[in-house]
Amino acid sequence: MQLNVILDITRTHLLSRLKQSSIAALGVTFGIGTFIVLMSFMTGLNKLLDGLILNRTPHVRIYNEIEPSEVQPIQADEAFSSAWNIVRSIKPKGSEERVHNALPIISTLEKDSRVKGISPQVKASVFYLAGSIELNGVVTGIKPLAETRLFNFDEYIVAGSPESLAKNRNGILLGAGVAKKMSLSIGDRIQVSTARGVLVPLKVVGIFQSGLAEVDNVQSYVNLSMGQQLLGEGKTYITDINLKLHNIEDAVPMTMEIRRVFDVSAVDIKTANAQFETGTSIRNLITYAVSITLLIVAGFGIYNILNMMIYEKMNDIAILKATGFSGDDVKNIFISQAMLIGLVGGLLGLIMGFGLSVLIDNTPFETEALPTIKTFPVNFNPMFYLGGIIFALVSTFLAGFLPARKARRIDPVEIIRGQ
Amino acid sequence: MSLVLETKSINKHFHNPVDFHVLKDISFGIEKGEFVSIMGKSGCGKSTLLYILSTMDTNYTGELFLGGDKVTDRDHDELARIRNAEIGFVFQFHYLLPEFSVLDNVMLPARKLGKKSPSAIREAAMAKLDLLGIASEAQKKASMISGGQKQRVAIARALINDPIIIMGDEPTGNLDSKNSENVFDIFKDLSHSQDLSLLVVTHDRDFAEKTDRIITMEDGKIISHGK
Helix, strand or coil, X not given: CHHHHHHHHHHHXXXXXXXXXXXXXXXXXXXXXXXXXXXXXXXXXXXXXXXXXXXXXXXXXXXXXXXXXXXXXXXHCHHHCCCCCCCCCCXXXXXXXXXXXXXXXXXXXXXXXXXXXXXXXXXXXXXXXXXXXXXXXXXXXXXXXXXXXXXXXXXXXXXXXXXXXXXXXXXXXXXHHHHHHCCCCCCCEEEEEECCCCEEEEEEEEEECCCCHHHHCCEEEEEHHHHHHHCCCCCCCCCEEEEEECCHHHHHHHHHHHHHHHCCEEEXXXXXXXXXXXXXXXXXXXXXXXXXXXXXXXXXXXXXXXXXXXXXXXXXXXXXXXXXXXXXXHHHHHHHHXXXXXXXXXXXXXXXXXXXXXXXXXXXXXXXXXXXXXXXXXXXCHHHHHHHHHHHHHHHHHHHHHHHHHHHHCCHHHHHHHC | CCEEEEEEEEEEEECCCCCEEEEEEEEEEEECXXXXXXXXXXXXXXXXXXXXXXXXXXXXXXXEEECCEECXXXXXXHHHHHHHHHEEEEECCCCCCCCCEHHHHHHHHHHHHCCCCHHHHHHXXXXXXXXXCCHHHCXXXXXXXXXHHHHHHHHHHHHCCCCCEEEEECCCCCCCHHHHHHXXXXXXXXXXXXXXXXXXXXXXXXXXXXXXXXXXEECCEEXXXXX
């Protein structure tokens, strides 16, 4: 009942000053709209970049580092254990690049509940031969379907598909640079020769493009078994084991565990991409800072307009108080005016933000680095819209609170006497 | 006879810029159905007294009773409720809310009181406007009607919650003689037919002489109770 009266007065005041109210509301609209656009666009970009790195990078990579032994034979001899041993010019022991006991490691890890999937790889240095051209290159043997499932391998592929590689044992996915240099396209044949002199004819089933010219000019992919064949090795020869975990937070402890249990080299995603997270958090910080600044500016606009409104409405305030409205009633009238401006402006801001986000989402954005991205990335997260409207209400409440408190304190006698 | 309004030795000082004893030992009472006017020269404190009686000014010493209850020292919210339910005001300047319709202006205090349903309030407001002969203006905006009409709307608003007393601060001060006579007749009629108490501060000797009793003030003191 009481609330009704107050809202009625609020509405009449706002409607009778439609221009002022609209300008105040527009301030909020622009603030919230920009907030939504900024947040959607920036987090969309962040997500895209995160996706580029995080989704395509193994959470844990197991490999065999070629390095000198930490423990030299002399240290194992008890007779010299108390002596100060100096060994000069230590060199690594001649050993293979493969991960020792790769298959048992894989089958053990497959049973681990933290692991989402495992993708083994074989890396081989090769020459590409087509006609008279001879190019240096690296061929990686992979399981195409596992790579696609775990690391979005298909996002790199600009012609052909991972499936066509999986179906064709003699297939090869050429790097875009290699294909261009050798004028090869899908269906053409290429010969690959390894350092050991093995010469294998392969059929081009697809082209991939990572966006990094250095990679695209040398890298190609074949099936795992073909990779092993190129090296003249058997099924146990695996140079890298890439793990994807269910929870990325497990990467660090699990990497330490793997090192300890299997006595292999392993690196986790956080160590490999430490600088990346810093970039993401700084971008987020900037986004929030700019958005909040916008909303604060809108809040000052409302504060100003309400302050003026109260000076104009001195007589009304005096008469309301004289006829029995309490100071709190008057305060509530002005606070509800502010919040109504915030609500209407905020809702319009959400609509504006959504509209602009859709527009951006449909704006063409083509880049070499991201062959599968055609438009700007936008993150349509409902939480931004919820946050936007809450911020609109909170900031207009605060902007209205001080003027409203002033209105509450106005002494009607002073106004009436002053006439 | 029961006193609708009574004061016991009310004193008030203004402290700014210098201490000034504006009301000195004011004690008087108004009976039910009595039509009383307060007269005095400018600056004698009669308006100040009215604001104290109206409960809007609480900065005084002494005691004020309304309808037999002491209202001195009550908190502001309670005083607002008392103003709303028991006192009707008519000011020199009409003091309507300009953006609201005439009817809304009259209805507002009743809606604040919240004792009747919206439709009953509307009916009561129309009845009051009818009583004052301005029912035809009910839907107009308050800023669109003439001064005399505004004053009648203000009276209708003062009456809407059936108060025990109506207070007026120069209610005819801003009106021509015809309209002021009109307002006087309305007051007189209310006091006689509805047994309503009225207290009017005025400069207008013709107006005052027609009331039941004139309280005369000078230099912050009552010099005549007019009985």
